[in-house]
Amino acid sequence: MMRRLMPAYLVGVACYVAFSLTQDLGPGIEARFLPVRVDQAVERIERSGARMCWDWSGRKVRPLASDNLDVFVRVNGGEAFVASVFRADSGQPWRASASPAVGPVRTRYCLTLPLGVVPVDDVRVSWIAYYPSPMRIYRLAIPLPEIVSPGTKP
Secondary structure, three states, X not given: OHHHHHHHHHHHHHHHHHHHHHHHHHHHHHHHHOOOEXXXXXXXXXXXXXXXXXXXXXXXXXXXXXXXXXXXXXXXXXXXXXXXXXXXXXXXXXXXHHOOOOEEEEEEEEEEOOXXXXXXOOEEEEEEEEEEXXXXXXXXXXXXXXXXXOOOOO
């Protein structure tokens, strides 16, 4: 009986190992050799009251649509606040269905700063876009350029 089950068991173990390696190594390999976005830059960072805006540019080289965007705001190096990003021209919040086509991209984004942030505070924004893998086995995390707005010192 054991001899009959051994090949099926070995096939199951091999599938488990292959799937685990794909989960662990796939995102790193894909990010390095098959990037989604390249030549990314953040420019024209401006703060006005409780609003911070910036121009984000880059070149999209693969036709994938991100399915999530994580945005974190740190004030004076403190605790990270979760924030949401919206387009400066339309006020529409970021959404997966608004993914740009392959080619050069330039968009002005804004966010609302946490309560209590004053012009003298240093603000850093880190954001990460997530893309599903072609076979939907894992998600590829693409860090976008950090946005730094130094405070105005008296």
